[in-house]
Amino acid sequence: MAGARERAAVADGGQEDCGGPDADAGHRGRPDPTRVRGKxxxxxxxxxxxGGEVDRAAALTLPHLLKCRKQCDESTNIGKRDAFMLTLNYSNLHRRAELTDLLVKHVKILPTGLLVTTATSKMDRQAKGSTEFLADRDDIRLVDRAKAWVSVSRSSTPTPLHSPSSAP
Incomplete structure (x- = not known):
């Protein structure tokens, strides 16, 4: 009879009946939800x-950004990319996934700032995307860094904004 029991366990996904109110309702293999609801x-x-407050990490401050950016050797292509990515992320508060999804075509360089289109984001349920104007500042020089990186990364096909392989 052990063979019949093994075949039954395989048939229901290898899970046994966990009991609880859902087991009687035909939901085999699910745990009793009353314990979870109580917790x-x-x-x-x-x-x-x-107090009902979420404990969040502090945002990147300007002094820390400047310290991080000092580590970028902007005489190299990778350094230009890193300095631009740090500055762009600070200016627009992108999530990592949003930053890595940006393409060169999503960034329009204007004399006084950047027009950045985020195609989709975690909070964008309809996947409409959004466009933000990021004003340039003397302390971070966003436009200069964007021009430096885009001139390095130009190619005939859309490339990720962060891609070092697009650099010559």
């Missing part, structure tokens, strides 16, 4: 009692 209720009460 979530307790967590919500503790979170609200603590």
């Amino acid at each position: 979530i209720r307790l967590w919500r009460q503790e979170w609200a009692a603590a």
Whole structure:
């Protein structure tokens, strides 16, 4: 009879009935949700009692950006790319995925700043994208760094903005 039991375990995905109210409703293999719901209720009460605030990491400050950017050797193509990426990320507060999805065609260089189109983002449920104007500043020189990197990375096909392979 052990063979029939093994075949039944394989048939239901190798999971046994975990009991609980869902087991009787035909949801074999799922854990009892009442324990999880109780833990979530307790967590919500503790979170609200603590002030209900999310503990977030501090944003990158200008002094830290300048310190990081000092490490970039802007006489090399990779250094130009790194300095531009740091400055762009600081200016537009991109998430990593948004920054890596940018293409050269998504950045329009204007005399007083950049027009950056983020194709999609985590918060963009309809995938419409958004375009932001980033004003240049004397302390970060965003336009100069964009011009330096785009001149290095120009090619006939759309390339990722961060791609070192597009550099000559």
